[in-house]
Amino acid sequence: xxxxxxxxxxxxxxxxxxxxxxxxxxxxxxxxxxxxxxxxxxxxxxxxxxxxxxxxxxxxxxxxxxxxxxxxxxxxxxxxxxxxxxxxxxxxxxxxxxxxxxxxxxxxxxxxx
Numbered sequence: 065x066x067x068x069x070x071x072x073x074x075x076x077x078x079x080x081x082x083x084x085x086x087x088x089x090x091x092x093x094x095x096x097x098x099x100x101x102x103x104x105x106x107x108x109x110x111x112x113x114x115x116x117x118x119x120x121x122x123x124x125x126x127x128x129x130x131x132x133x134x135x136x137x138x139x140x141x142x143x144x145x146x147x148x149x150x151x152x153x154x155x156x157x158x159x160x161x162x163x164x165x166x167x168x169x170x171x172x173x174x175x176x177x
Contacts, residue, residue: 065098065101065102065105068097068098068101069098070159072094072097072098073157073159074154074157075090075094075136075139076090076091076094077150077153077154077156077157078139078142078143078150078153078154079139079142080153081146081149081150081152081153082139082142082143082146082149082150083142084139084142086138090135093131093135097127097131100123101123101127104119104120104123105120107119107120108120
């Protein structure tokens with residue numbers, strides 16, 4: 065969940081610096097995903113039953129197709145020509161645990177992949 069929270073922070077920073085009109089709705093979507101992910105992980109820790117594994121698999125599948133493919137890929141439309149501003153915004157993020165940010169898919173979004 066920590067990695068996911070960091071990824072969302074980076075994604076939201078990109079959307080903010082690119083003046084995305086969809087930022088607030090996207091931020092709310094991230095909050096719902098984090099809450100749901102935490103509940104799914106807790107369920108798996110409490111009961112690693114076939115039902116909880118299926119539910120977690122369904123959650124991940126929905127996250128991939130409904131959020132990442134349908135929504136996140138649209139972020140690249142806002143990023144063109146703003147790579148320098150985006151990098152400055154990403155460098156300015158302060159994480160609660162002060163560990164350096166992991167390299168992740170956000171870099172691919174900046175590159176327009």
